[in-house]
Amino acid sequence: MNEPDLGATDPDRDPGVEEILRVRRQRGPVERSAPGPVAWFDVRRRGTGHFAFSLNRITGLGLVFYLYLHLAVLSQLLGGADAWNSFLQTATTPLFLGLDVLLVFGLLAHGLNGLRLALVGSGYVPNRQKALFWSLATFGAIILLYSAIHVFGADG
Amino acid sequence: MNGTRRFRVHRFDRDAGPATTQEFEVPVGEGTTVLEALRWIQLHRDPTLSLRHSCFHASCGTCGVRVNGKEGLACVTPVEREGGTVSVEPIANLPVLTDLVVDMAPFVERFPAPHPIVRGSEFIPGAQTPDDVEEYMRFEDCIECGLCLSACPVAATDDTYVGPAALAYAQRMLEDDRGDREALLDWADKDNAAWRCHAAFECTEACPSDVRPAQRIMALRKELRGRGKASERATTSLPATEEVG
Amino acid sequence: MNSPMPTGSAPTRSRTWRWTAITGLALLVLVTIHMVAHHFVVEEIGGLRSYDDVIAYISTPVIFVIEGIFLVVVTIHAMLGLRSVLFDLGLGASRRRLIDRGLLALGVVTVVYGFVLIGVLASRG
Numbered sequence: 067m068n069e070p071d072l073g074a075t076d077p078d079r080d081p082g083v084e085e086i087l088r089v090r091r092q093r094g095p096v097e098r099s100a101p102g103p104v105a106w107f108d109v110r111r112r113g114t115g116h117f118a119f120s121l122n123r124i125t126g127l128g129l130v131f132y133l134y135l136h137l138a139v140l141s142q143l144l145g146g147a148d149a150w151n152s153f154l155q156t157a158t159t160p161l162f163l164g165l166d167v168l169l170v171f172g173l174l175a176h177g178l179n180g181l182r183l184a185l186v187g188s189g190y191v192p193n194r195q196k197a198l199f200w201s202l203a204t205f206g207a208i209i210l211l212y213s214a215i216h217v218f219g220a221d222g
Numbered sequence: 223m224n225g226t227r228r229f230r231v232h233r234f235d236r237d238a239g240p241a242t243t244q245e246f247e248v249p250v251g252e253g254t255t256v257l258e259a260l261r262w263i264q265l266h267r268d269p270t271l272s273l274r275h276s277c278f279h280a281s282c283g284t285c286g287v288r289v290n291g292k293e294g295l296a297c298v299t300p301v302e303r304e305g306g307t308v309s310v311e312p313i314a315n316l317p318v319l320t321d322l323v324v325d326m327a328p329f330v331e332r333f334p335a336p337h338p339i340v341r342g343s344e345f346i347p348g349a350q351t352p353d354d355v356e357e358y359m360r361f362e363d364c365i366e367c368g369l370c371l372s373a374c375p376v377a378a379t380d381d382t383y384v385g386p387a388a389l390a391y392a393q394r395m396l397e398d399d400r401g402d403r404e405a406l407l408d409w410a411d412k413d414n415a416a417w418r419c420h421a422a423f424e425c426t427e428a429c430p431s432d433v434r435p436a437q438r439i440m441a442l443r444k445e446l447r448g449r450g451k452a453s454e455r456a457t458t459s460l461p462a463t464e465e466v467g
Numbered sequence: 468m469n470s471p472m473p474t475g476s477a478p479t480r481s482r483t484w485r486w487t488a489i490t491g492l493a494l495l496v497l498v499t500i501h502m503v504a505h506h507f508v509v510e511e512i513g514g515l516r517s518y519d520d521v522i523a524y525i526s527t528p529v530i531f532v533i534e535g536i537f538l539v540v541v542t543i544h545a546m547l548g549l550r551s552v553l554f555d556l557g558l559g560a561s562r563r564r565l566i567d568r569g570l571l572a573l574g575v576v577t578v579v580y581g582f583v584l585i586g587v588l589a590s591r592g
Binding site for chain 1 (some may be wrong): 234241290292313314315316317318372375420422423424427436440441443444445447
């Protein structure tokens with residue numbers, strides 16, 4: 067049986083990304099399921115894995131936004147006790163506490179799915195990725211419920 | 223279930239402006255496939271409708287389309303599975319030549335090299351072969367239909383990602399101990415190759431041929447994890463068990 | 468004939484996924500510590516500390532170190548994550564290099580600002 071020609075990986079024959087993109091553009095419109103990044107969040111007729119990917123991406127971007135929001139908010143501390151304590155008045159209103167719960171949801175979703183990605187993506191349990199997603203989601207839901215109860219002060 | 227169904231078919235002529243859709247009322251019966259419906263349209267309504275097909279039984283990989291947004295081989299996709307208007311579009315992430323026909327060259331070019339499509343058969347290891355036959359050969363499972371690339375959310379935005387079919391091919395080569403191992407690992411160990419996958423597993427969902435590209439990409443990563451260490455020629459095999467739940 | 472797939476501008480032996488995973492796993496621990504410390508310890512509503520309590524908290528050496536490590540690890544993970552999202556857009560080699568440099572700069576600025584912030588607060592304690 068012939069061995070395949072893997073001179074394809076020879077750098078002298080490698081056209082490079084730019085050449086490939088140029089040739090591709092010449093070929094005419096590429097059919098997409100949805101324009102650009104919208105495709106990442108289009109879960110219609112897609113399975114658990116795609117849903118997990120979309121969730122991870124949206125929570126990741128949300129958490130990056132939160133990181134900078136958080137640093138900005140904490141900068142209030144530089145203004146001393148009055149500035150901070152008056153901020154705390156707003157921070158303990160139901161709306162803000164609700165946003166805190168949203169944050170916990172984002173952290174749990176991203177963190178637990180991230181754990182699934184680390185395991186599955188290193189080659190462990192590739193045939194159990196759906197089961198892993200749902201069991202981690204269940205665990206996360208329990209933690210979220212407990213956190214929501216606590217944040218709103220119901221357990222004192 | 224006899225009667226007619228409405229089909230909304232993607233139409234595109236490179237000389238005639240942007241893509242459009244065209245609707246047809248098609249008579250269907252129990253078990254009518256999308257391919258049969260499309261051929262009915264060609265024969266009775268519009269002979270200019272362009273599509274590809276060959277074997278009629280899901281072994282050639284030619285007739286890939288998206289039916290109501292979901293990838294499938296038209297020859298084995300039953301119409302009655304779909305509700306409402308049945309939309310038929312070409313597979314995604316490849317250039318459209320016309321109507322339902324895409325340019326498969328960018329798909330094939332993602333593979334690391336001109337690649338063999340036959341390999342040794344695993345089914346009858348102990349069987350005796352006739353004197354002049356060394357081993358039985360078989361076709362690879364992958365029929366290069368492109369459904370996996372169409373379903374992949376990374377390929378939806380990145381044309382430089384090598385994609386599930388190419389990565390699955392590389393993993394099979396390693397698993398069977400064929401080809402240049404280091405060259406294959408080098409090819410795979412890149413940000414636009416094995417490490418670009420985000421584990422959506424849509425390629426495995428879409429594959430009509432049990433290639434399980436997502437699992438193979440993860441097996442490939444397991445192989446790459448051991449790089450740099452003193453290596454025996456141990457290869458990582460695809461896990462045999464099916465997904466449960 | 469088949470032509471070879473481009474190797475692109477990325478070097479052989481990509482390590483970014485690995486480091487995203489490693490920082491991510493570390494964050495499972497660090498974020499849990501951080502969230503518990505800031506929402507589940509203090510008795511007030513939401514577990515939030517008053518100004519004086521914050522100063523006392525952050526000027527404790529062990530806490531300062533842990534929060535500092537958390538800051539560095541979360542910034543690395545965030546930058547790698549953003550890089551992954553941006554690289555999924557299929558951009559050319561020069562844009563990718565620009566993104567790498569931009570994210571490195573953003574990461575450095577973030578960590579520096581964070582340390583300045585907690586440093587100033589700790590010095591008031």
